[in-house]
Amino acid sequence: MDLKLIEKYKALGIADILDHEKFNNISVVHHSTVLEGSTLTEVETQVLINEGLTPKGKPIIHSLMVTDHFSALKFILKxxxxxxxxxxxxxxxxxxxxxxxxxxxxxxxxxVVDATKGEFRKGNVTAGNTYFPNYDKVKDLTRDLADKISGMMKSNISVVDQLRLSFDAHYSLVSIHPFYDGNGRTSRLLMNYIQHYYKLPLAIVHKENKADYIQALIDTREKQDLSVFRGFMDKEYTHLLKSEIQRFQEIKHPKKGRGFSFLF
Structure with missing residues (x-):
């Protein structure tokens, strides 16, 4: 990870721009829910969150995925x-x-397991050829992961280690797969929680890279090598920061003849 990008992002004051945080949060929600099957565009996601208007002709469950994720994101940031x-x-x-x-x-x-209450699964699950830990190990594995993360967050670690901790927590939780529903969303939100805890820009797994994302998870498990997933997330994070910096600079200093334009 190029730490100069993080320093430049912070130095430019991008996060301090009016409404930037909300627009960025909408982007986080949009990409994360599309990874799980939502068909809403980023503009439709924005309109739904800002104005409460659902897109016509699309399954209501996709809109509910967006509003649920946005509520969860606001919660973890708080x-x-x-x-x-x-x-x-x-x-x-x-x-x-x-x-x-x-x-x-x-x-x-x-x-009975009510998934809407965050209850752990009471059965074994698979995804493709991936077998997740037996249900009777879920509680202990999740507790051990939480204790490990919490312990590391109490110590003074570098920015590189802060990012790695967030990526590793993401990978580890989704690999435990402790819930029947929402494991991917919860794991990405946990990653964002750690990043916001350290006042770092929030990472996004971009929807167009879904296949690479899944493959990175698979390869990391098969090789038992966290550097594979870290490498994927480093690329995603670098792409995000470069895009944000470029967009900010174009707004502040638009090229002649281009004028000013909004993302939304």
């Missing part, structure tokens, strides 16, 4: 700002908010 430690209840609360109106209730031989 809690990270208060420096709340990472814990199992926090992770469950993030999951609960992320799928509040889209999660399901599962009847299993071990009992």
């Amino acid at each position: 809690e990270a700002g208060k420096k709340r430690p990472i814990s199992v209840p926090l992770i469950q609360e993030i999951n609960s908010l992320a799928i509040r109106n889209t999660g399901s209730v599962y009847n299993t031989i071990l009992g």
